[in-house]
Amino acid sequence: MTSSSNPSADPSPIVACTISRDVQNFDLLIEDMETVLGESWGDLGFAEALAFFNQPEAQTLEFVALAIDDADEDDLVMLGEIIALAKAKKIKVILIAEDVSPAALHQLLRQGADEFVPYPLPEGELAAAIDRLKKREHQAAQQPAFVSTETPADGVLLAVQAIAGGTGASTLAVNLAWELATVDKKDPPRVCVLDFGLQTGSVATYLDLPRRDPVYEMWSDTDVLDEEVFRQALTSFEDKLWVLTAPQDILPLDMITPEDVQRVLDQARARFDYVIVDMPSTLVQWTETVLNNAQVYFTTLELDMRSAQNAIRLKRALRAEDLPLEKVRFCLNRAPKFTDLNGKSRVKRLAESLEIAIELQLPDGGRQVTQSGDHGVPLASSAAKNPLRKEIAKLAFSLHELGKSDAEAA
Ligand SMILES: Nc1ncnc2c1ncn2[C@@H]1O[C@H](COP(=O)(O)OP(=O)(O)O)[C@@H](O)[C@H]1O
Numbered sequence: 001m002t003s004s005s006n007p008s009a010d011p012s013p014i015v016a017c018t019i020s021r022d023v024q025n026f027d028l029l030i031e032d033m034e035t036v037l038g039e040s041w042g043d044l045g046f047a048e049a050l051a052f053f054n055q056p057e058a059q060t061l062e063f064v065a066l067a068i069d070d071a072d073e074d075d076l077v078m079l080g081e082i083i084a085l086a087k088a089k090k091i092k093v094i095l096i097a098e099d100v101s102p103a104a105l106h107q108l109l110r111q112g113a114d115e116f117v118p119y120p121l122p123e124g125e126l127a128a129a130i131d132r133l134k135k136r137e138h139q140a141a142q143q144p145a146f147v148s149t150e151t152p153a154d155g156v157l158l159a160v161q162a163i164a165g166g167t168g169a170s171t172l173a174v175n176l177a178w179e180l181a182t183v184d185k186k187d188p189p190r191v192c193v194l195d196f197g198l199q200t201g202s203v204a205t206y207l208d209l210p211r212r213d214p215v216y217e218m219w220s221d222t223d224v225l226d227e228e229v230f231r232q233a234l235t236s237f238e239d240k241l242w243v244l245t246a247p248q249d250i251l252p253l254d255m256i257t258p259e260d261v262q263r264v265l266d267q268a269r270a271r272f273d274y275v276i277v278d279m280p281s282t283l284v285q286w287t288e289t290v291l292n293n294a295q296v297y298f299t300t301l302e303l304d305m306r307s308a309q310n311a312i313r314l315k316r317a318l319r320a321e322d323l324p325l326e327k328v329r330f331c332l333n334r335a336p337k338f339t340d341l342n343g344k345s346r347v348k349r350l351a352e353s354l355e356i357a358i359e360l361q362l363p364d365g366g367r368q369v370t371q372s373g374d375h376g377v378p379l380a381s382s383a384a385k386n387p388l389r390k391e392i393a394k395l396a397f398s399l400h401e402l403g404k405s406d407a408e409a410a
C-alpha cells in the first residue's frame, strides 16, 4: 500500500484514498483498490482525511472510498463532514458499508456520497462503481458546450402527438430531431427533444439514455427553473442532440400545470434552434400550452378505425376550445406504398370523410424501425437507407430550408 505522506516523490500521483477507522478491517477493499489502481492510492483515518483534503496533495484525488461498519454509526456527524468536505473539493465519495443500518446509510447518501457498495464487496463491484462515477463525470464534462450558447435562439417548436398510441409519434420525434441536428454539418442547428410523455415516455429508450433524477426535480418545482436547473435536467446524445427524458419515477400527467410547461418551453426555446416535443397521446390540460407555442403540431395516425375516430374527437375538442387547428399537420404513418392503388384510394377516402388534409405520409419501415429503437439509436445510424428514415430526413431538410429562407426574408 502506498503511503499518502509524500506523494510528490511518488511517480504515480495519488488518485484515490480509502478512509476508515482501520483499513485492515476491509481487506477485500485493499485487494480491489490494488487491482483497479495499482500503487496510486493511499489510506487515511477519519481525522486524517479531514486534514488531508485541505492540503495541495489532495488536488489529484478523484475519489475516496469511505469504508464503515456498524461500529462507526456513532460517528455519523464526522462522517457527514468528511463527505461534505470531499464534495467541496470536488472529490467523489464511494461509500463502502458493512452492517450499517439503512437509516445511517440513507443519511450519508443524502449528504452527498456518490455511490454505495456493500461490504464484503461483490466481485468487480468497486470497479463498476468507479466506472459509473467516470461515466457521470464524462457526461457532466459535456455540459459546458450547452452553456456556451451565445445568442438567444428563439427556437422553432415542433410538437408530435399520436392520435392513438403506437402510431409512431415518438419514432417521428426522435428521428426528426436527429435529422435536424445533423442536417447541416458545417452549421448544425442546436436541437433538443423534450419528452412530455411523462408516464409512457419512450424517447430515453429510443436513444438509450438514462432517466436521471434532475428531470423529476425540475418538474416538481418550476418556480426555481433557470438555465442551470434546465441544463442539469438535459442529457446529451452523441454531443449533437439534447434530451429532456421522461422522469424515472412516474409523474401524474395532471401534476404538471400549463405554467410548468410554459416555463420549460421558454427555457428550451431560448437555447435551441429547434425544440421537438413528444406529447402524450391523450389530451391534457397543457396540450393547449404546447399547441399555442408550437409552429407545427404533427399528429400521427394510421389507416384504421381507431385513428379515424380519434381524429374526429381531436378536431372536435380543438374546435370547442377555439384552439389553432391550423397548426395541426396530420401524418399518416405506415402509409400504403405508391404502387398500392387500393391503399391510396383508402387514404383519400379517410381524408375526405374526416375533412382533414393528410400532408405527410410516412412509409412502413419494417422491423428495422423497431430494432433501431431497441438498440437505442436513430434510424440514420442503424439503417440509413430505410424508407422511413429517408422520408423523415426529407421532412427535416425542408423544414430547415423553410426556416432559413424565413430568416433571410426577415
Ligand atoms: N413507419 C414505421 N414503420 C415500422 N415501424 C414503425 C413505424 N412507425 C413506428 N413504428 C414502430 O411502432 C412502435 C410504436 O411506435 P412509437 O413511435 O413508440 O409510437 P407512439 O409514440 O405513437 O406510441 C415502435 O416499435 C416503432 O418502432
Ligand SMILES: [Mg+2]
Pocket (backbone or CB within 6 Å): 162, 169, 170, 171, 197, 200, 201, 202
Ligand atoms: Mg410515444
